[in-house]
Amino acid sequence: MGNDTQSALGTTPQSLAEVREIFGERFVAARVEAEADARDLLDKRAGSMSVDEALQLGRLFNRHEKTGQVRLDRFSPGFAGAVMNKLTEDIDRFNRVVAELWSSPADEALALLGRMFTDRSVLPGAGSSLPSMLLYLRDPEQFGVCINATMKGLAHVSGKTFRADGQVGYERFCQALRMWREQYGVAPQEADAVLTNIMRAATAPSVAGPVAKTATVIDVPPSGRLTVEQVADQCFLPVEQIDKWVAALHGPMRQAVFFGPPGTGKTWVALKLAHHLATSPDHVELVQFHPAYSYEDFVEGLRPDLADGGALRYTPRDGVFLKLCERARKGPPDDVFVLVIDEMNRADLAAVFGELLFLLEYRAVKPAVLPYSQRQFSVPPNVIILGTMNTADRSLALVDFALRRRFNAFHLHPSDDVLTRWSSVRSDVDADLLLGMFRMIRDRVGRQSPVSPGHSYWMVEQIDAATAETIWSYQLYPYLAEHWFERPEDLDRLDVDIRALIAERS
8 A cells, every 4th residue: 555545544534533523422323313214114115105205215315413403415415305306207116126226135236236327227316326325224334325425535545446337346335435444433324424524625626726717817828828729728629710710810800709608618718819819918908898888988088187276177088998009009010919808798889889890890991080089090900809798698689780790700609528628637527427417408408599508617626516516506597597487397307307417426
């Protein structure tokens, strides 16, 4: 056993002490009582349960105590209401499977568990948690509850890898679990909590740890510019796609808008591309439009000033865009400056841009006279504008067509390819879970729907089933409820199926 594993083994006593302190003195006893009640219900009703009794069984699986308070979240989100509703859609099949797992000889029950691990259609929604929970209740000293958290925690302390991929894999997991429990005096009822605590401690990001790709933090190389390959790599997009965008922006139309549903990485991609196009990181400016944003903020406007003697006067002041253009005009002609406009369609674009609608299209033809300063102005050729627009925002329909035709349109759509590339370089995420949820939501909402939520919702470092449930419950479900207000039944069905999918991987 190597030094790394020895170090990992040293985390068990600390984690065990922490968990026992957190849960209180009735930690194990309360779980023993709940398991006894579950066995009693199974002995009486396995094979002939009603839906209500099956839901009660799920509550017993989840019942325990924490600091003296009864809770129903021992394996949350597993065995919760929506999950058990999915499991009991075909109550006859549920009863047949549960009866065989509970009452048949141990070798036959293990064989069925193996089939369920490899073929999820045996009992949709059961995952690895239900069959392993039933075997655990039959003999807690011999078997363990096989969920992602316990497998990852046990992998950390043992130096081995565990997967719920069949009977052999489960028996290997149980053998390692028994050895670990015996070594540290861990009761069967507390093993899942201790291993989950170890898993969370082992995968918690450090202060200097990686930053989620959805954050707008740009890592610029020493050269000061990102290469096309670096943009593609950091956006998880094909190099050929980045090349096409760059070629379009080197043509006569030096501005583009990234458009697509929320969560498709529009701002992230625009900023990355900006740091390839601009000749220096200092040449990239970011501004976010909103309903109160005006021509005076963007181009120029009158601002109050005190003249000599204290008299109030109004003088022309340059806005964000004019300041950037003046910097570009004064610098070397080969320098490139990029303005990124986030949430572009949140403002009244025709009013904010004013004569820029003409100047952006005819940069080298003729300058225009600005209304406040009365000076002639043109947009320098070394200034590029990148905007982002959200297709789920109803204000997109109000975008002036004259402005639309003056921008290249770069479409970013919800992409499982991007999510696959992102997850493939991260060993700490459950790629099957993320892709399963993403594809289920995308297919139900519609692949071409302007409101279909994008892949970046799931591109969260250290994501696990609990984090996935939080994202679904507090970000995506409310978002879809707003856009599906006429389809509550469809959203309810999707909610049940998503929670069942999460529970399978919990």
